Amino acid sequence: MSPLLFWIFAAIMLVFGGMVVIHRNPVASALSLVVSFLALAALFVSLDAYFIGVIQILVYAGAVMVLFLFIIMLLDLKAELRRRPNLPAVCGGFVVIFLFIVAIAEVSFRFQGGDASFQPIAQGPQGDIWHVGMILFQRYNIALQVVGTLILVASIGVVVLSKRELK
């Protein structure tokens, strides 16, 4: 992928990610999050991870965000009123975030070999989904079963939580 496309998609992802935090209307935040996830999927494709990119669009931009919008509209949330910010909390938040970005930049620039270009790869005619599937169902088979059980437990838990009377 050309550097121009990379920076365009990275900028889209970061700008719309920032708009998720900045917007006062929850619906606008959710729609910004969808755009951010789509740009992130493009970045996954630029890293030759086609399967993860498709899963990102299907699961996140599709299912999860529809769930978010559904809940926002179900609860009928209005835009937040402008209120006086809690100054110590905001300052503390910005200090922590600034220190975090400094730490990330420090680690990235100290990382040896991180400024080399990616080596070329040849995934063969099967593509990456074949390789991911082979590893997923062989080496990580137990983990896959555990995740399946986790999703079953989560769906049962949601049904119990959504009952009108909690006993």
Added chain:
Amino acid sequence: MVTLNDYLIVSGILFAIGFAGVLLRRNVIIIFMALELMLNAANLSLIGFARYNVHDRLPDYNGQVLAFFIITVAAAEVTVGLAIIVALFRARQTTHVEDINTLKF
């Protein structure tokens, strides 16, 4: 030329945006969305490292499988979390964290 460092820095900034959302916003649903941003930033750096470690002209697919698991668990987490938010809204008619301070010290 795009390098691993570029991906790591973009991923770090995305994580910081999500972190800022969790720290600065007061609406539970927005906090939840910011949490998703942080999970996705972790995914981006995982995929970047997977592409960086090339063996036999193939990327390291273990990282992609881990990202797959993160996406799956995050989807389960979103369903449970939103169900909790709906139950909370039924009980208290609010989604602001400042109104939910029973357990606050």
